[in-house]
Amino acid sequence: MAVLAVSFLFLVAAAAGPARGEKPQEANVPETPQEVKPPPPERPVEPPGYFPGIIPPSTIGTTEEGPVSGLIAPYGNSAAYDSLLRGWNSRKLGSVTLTPYLELDGLYRSNIFDTPTDKKSDFITTIVPNLRAEMPLAQHSLLSLGYLGSAFIYSKYTNQSHYDQNFNGDMAINPSGKLSLRFGDTFRLATEERNSEFSTERKYLRNTPYLTATYRLADRWKLEGNYQLDTLVYARSIDRFNNYNQQAASATLYYRFLPKTAVLAQYIFMYRSYPFFSQDNTISSSPLVGLTWAPTAKLSGTIKVGYTFANYETSVDGRNNNPDSWSLSANLLYNFSRYTSLALTAQRSFQQDSDFFNAGYTNSAVFVTLNHEWTKFKVTSFASFFYINNAYVNPTLNSLGELETRNDNIVGVGVGFSRPLTRKLRVRAAYNYLNRSSNFPGYSYNDNRVLVGLQTSF
Numbered sequence: 471m472a473v474l475a476v477s478f479l480f481l482v483a484a485a486a487g488p489a490r491g492e493k494p495q496e497a498n499v500p501e502t503p504q505e506v507k508p509p510p511p512e513r514p515v516e517p518p519g520y521f522p523g524i525i526p527p528s529t530i531g532t533t534e535e536g537p538v539s540g541l542i543a544p545y546g547n548s549a550a551y552d553s554l555l556r557g558w559n560s561r562k563l564g565s566v567t568l569t570p571y572l573e574l575d576g577l578y579r580s581n582i583f584d585t586p587t588d589k590k591s592d593f594i595t596t597i598v599p600n601l602r603a604e605m606p607l608a609q610h611s612l613l614s615l616g617y618l619g620s621a622f623i624y625s626k627y628t629n630q631s632h633y634d635q636n637f638n639g640d641m642a643i644n645p646s647g648k649l650s651l652r653f654g655d656t657f658r659l660a661t662e663e664r665n666s667e668f669s670t671e672r673k674y675l676r677n678t679p680y681l682t683a684t685y686r687l688a689d690r691w692k693l694e695g696n697y698q699l700d701t702l703v704y705a706r707s708i709d710r711f712n713n714y715n716q717q718a719a720s721a722t723l724y725y726r727f728l729p730k731t732a733v734l735a736q737y738i739f740m741y742r743s744y745p746f747f748s749q750d751n752t753i754s755s756s757p758l759v760g761l762t763w764a765p766t767a768k769l770s771g772t773i774k775v776g777y778t779f780a781n782y783e784t785s786v787d788g789r790n791n792n793p794d795s796w797s798l799s800a801n802l803l804y805n806f807s808r809y810t811s812l813a814l815t816a817q818r819s820f821q822q823d824s825d826f827f828n829a830g831y832t833n834s835a836v837f838v839t840l841n842h843e844w845t846k847f848k849v850t851s852f853a854s855f856f857y858i859n860n861a862y863v864n865p866t867l868n869s870l871g872e873l874e875t876r877n878d879n880i881v882g883v884g885v886g887f888s889r890p891l892t893r894k895l896r897v898r899a900a901y902n903y904l905n906r907s908s909n910f911p912g913y914s915y916n917d918n919r920v921l922v923g924l925q926t927s928f
Contacts, residue, residue, distance in 0.1 A: 536856075537815040537817070537835070538815075538817050539815065541696045541720065542718050543772075543799040543817070544797055544798065544799040544819035545738055545740055545756070545819060546698050546700070547656075547678045549656065549678075550656045550678035550680050551680065552656065553602065553614050553638050553640045554602055554616025554617065554637075556573075556600040556927075557569040557571030559927040565605055566603055566604070567605070568601065568602070569604075571598075571599070571601070571926070571927045572597075572598070572926050572927075572928075573596070573924065574923055575595070575596040575921050576593065576921070576922050576923065577594040577919065577920070577921045578592075578920045579594065579918070580917055581916065581918075582663075582917075583665055583666065584915045584917060585665075586666070586913075586914045586915050589915075590626075592624050592625055592626045592630075593624075593626070594625070595621075595623040596620065596623070597620075597621040597623070598618070598620050599618075599619045600616070600617065600618045600619070601616070602614060602616040603615045611641065611643045613639075613640070613641050614638075614639075614641075615638070615639050615640075616636075616637070616639075616640075617638075618635075618636040619634065619635050620636075621633045622634075630663060630664065632660075632661035632671065634659065635659045635660070636656065636658050637656070637658075638654060639654050639655055640653075641654060648686045649683070649686075650683075651682070651683050651684075652681070653681040654679070654680060655678065656677075656678045656679075657677050659673075659675055660674060661673050662674060666915060667825055668825070672704055672706065672709050673704070673706070674702060674703060674705065674709075675701075675705070677699075677700075677701045678698060678699065678700045679699050681696070681697045682694065682695070682696050683696075690725055690726045692723075692724040692726075693721070693722070693723055694720075694723075695719075695721050696718075696719065696720045697717075697718070697719045698717070698719075699717055700716040700718070701714075701716075702824065710746050711747055712825060712828070713745055713746060714743065714744050714745075715742070715745070716740065716741070716743075717741045718739070719739045720737060720739070721736070722734055722735070723736075729764075730764040730766065731761060731764070731767075732761070733759070733761055734761070734762055734774065735757075736774060736776075737757050738755070738758070739754070739755055740755075741754075742822060744824075744828060748783070748784065749782070749784040749786060750828040752780060752781070752782055752783065752830070753780070753781055754778050754779060754781075754820060755778070756776050756778040757776050758774040758776030758797065760774025760799075768804065769802065769804050769805075770802070770805075771801045771803050772800070772801055773799070773800040773802060775796070775798050775799075777794070777795075777796050778794060778796070778820050779792075779794050780793050780794055780820045780830075781793075790863050790864055793830050793832075793863045794820075795820055795832050797820070798817060798818040799816075799819075800816040801814075802815075809842060809844075810840075810841065810842045810843070811840075812840050812841075813837075813838070813841070814836070814837070814838055815835075815836070816835070817833065817834070817836075818835075819832075820832055821833045821860075823860075823862075826866075827866060829862055829863070829864065829866060829876070830862070831860045831861055831876075832860070832861045833858070833859075833860055834859045835857065836856065836857055837855075839852055839854040839855075840852065840853045847889070849887050850887060850889070851885070851886065851888075853885050854884045854885075855882070855883050856881070856882045857881050858878075858879070859878070859879050860876075860877070862875055862876040868910045869910070869912050876910045877908070878906060878910075879906070879908075880906045880907075881904075882904045884901060884903070886898065886899060886900030886921075887900075888925070894926055896924070896926070897922075897923070897924055897925075898924075898925060899921065899923075900919075900920075901921075902918075902919045902921075903916070903918055903919075904917045904919070
């Protein structure tokens with residue numbers, strides 16, 4: 471939730487554009503080609519890992535992501551592209567730009583173990599330190615290094631307390647006006663909290679290196695290639711059944727037919743392997759077509775639709791070994807004004823639940839967030855809603871020993887606000903309600919979450 475609220479602030483600030491009364495700068499167009507100067511290194515575009523005000527559909531400290539965005543959406547680990555920038559004030563140290571950040575929150579949860587009955591509540595103190603460093607290495611290269619920590623300190627159930635750590639290194643290279651490269655690695659050491667599925671917490675390591683190459687073929691054409699490796703490893707040998715390696719690669723061709731609008735054709739290839747249970751290895755191919763709008767337009771983002779051809783590497787009797795389905799990815803932001811924006815994410819894809827026997831399911835979801843800046847009171851607010859349906863492909867035994875196909879519906883709503891107290895300090899508050907209903911006994915639950923906190927960037 472802390473990361474989501476900060477992401478919300480950045481998105482609203484970006485949507486607001488220049489401050490009131492400030493005139494946009496006019497482009498300085500050289501009169502002759504000889505006067506063109508090499509452009510300074512640009513900060514790489516940050517595909518959002520989360521949308522503002524939306525909390526993941528699972529408990530704090532798990533491997534689940536929530537909304538899927540990024541270059542390989544609706545697949546891949548969208549959090550890989552998060553370069554861990556949270557602060558809003560920067561300091562120069564020679565050629566290095568440092569952006570520090572610290573957050574302290576008080577969080578109340580009514581159902582910390584996500585159980586349908588015998589609910590346990592607790593007050594949790596969260597501490598979120600963050601530091602990002604940026605340094606130009608050459609005229610057309612920018613290196614950024616980021617660290618983000620998340621401490622969860624429980625008041626009553628102290629054995630639930632844990633500290634998660636995230637590291638990111640990212641390099642953007644623009645050797646020419648036509649070619650640009652971006653590569654990096656996001657590394658996470660964290661704890662999956664105890665819940666209705668697991669009676670103990672589970673420590674894990676998640677590592678996601680990535681590479682993006684973009685080449686402009688002509689004035690209107692652009693070709694982009696992406697590769698991502700997502701590795702999940704649990705610390706205890708008893709949980710190694712859930713370890714996996716997932717490789718994702720995509721090729722995308724864009725054609726800009728309007729100044730701010732382009733049509734795209736994309737192909738995504740996925741391969742997920744389970745080192746200790748190879749019969750669940752899967753291969754999928756997804757051709758998609760869609761439209762994308764430039765960030766400077768009133769409407770920005772990408773929408774694409776296609777079909778996923780999926781198959782298990784090993785055929786098992788009684789299982790649907792070819793769980794094909796149509797796929798969708800929409801990540802859109804509409805600016806009603808510089809003070810009001812609406813974010814929409816819609817997705818449909820074939821996924822695998824590594825916590826539930828590596829079972830495959832079709833994920834269909836929509837996430838909506840309305841952001842508004844109350845300039846008179848210096849308050850930034852949000853209201854959010856999401857609905858998720860996870861329809862599992864194959865029947866399995868439930869807790870009663872009956873063979874049934876699992877189906878989960880998850881609904882969440884939230885409201886919140888933030889306000890600067892000084893140039894370096896902000897206060898924020900949020901409320902979220904989460905409800906999951908499942909036809910499998912023991913998997914339904916609801917949770918109320920109330921948060922009040924302070925953020926500083928100094």
